[in-house]
Amino acid sequence: KQEVTQIPAALSVPEGENLVLNCSFTDSAIYNLQWFRQDPGKGLTSLLLIQSSQREQTSGRLNASLDKSSGRSTLYIAASQPGDSATYLCAVLLNQFYFGTGTSLTVIP
């Protein structure tokens, strides 16, 4: 069974810092990987989708990379802002979507 792990579980940084969130998965035969943002009490908002044939995707201040062979993905957030405070989840697609437990990010003004 696919296991998805996100480290760290929580992260607190001052505003303006660049930061990296990590996602690892055990079965490299994934079809794609998706990063989500979740605000408290809300649903998941899709941030970036990386197909299995791709190495990275960028959207604004966000950049996600994928290394299937090592079972890893990173989400890079540049110049963090207080509005970036949320929980970030990664999910991989095999026969179904498998989710990590998320990284809770706090950006301190």
Add this chain to the structure above:
Amino acid sequence: DGGITQSPKYLFRKEGQNVTLSCEQNLNHDAMYWYRQDPGQGLRLIYYSQIVNDFQKGDIAEGYSVSREKKESFPLTVTSAQKNPTAFYLCASSIDSPLWWPEAFFGQGTRLTVV
């Protein structure tokens, strides 16, 4: 606007009651999913459906039931057999195509509390 609508946002259930959570999408997606989210745990798949009138059990289907009579709708019933139903429930949908790998879209969730 296209999207997924879950209702209600908050739901309270008495012991022994069945309750139904609504999920509607206007994205013309074939596949729909129900997940349960508990504090400190990842999302766990309850049921999914890839086509009308067909659905499959996920990892934690016991105590839940679903129907898929219309492409747009995938209601989830939490039965009295579910012993610990208090959780945040999320509905999702995606394209089901052999041509490319789907992206999942989520609703805003329903928080169910047993009182």
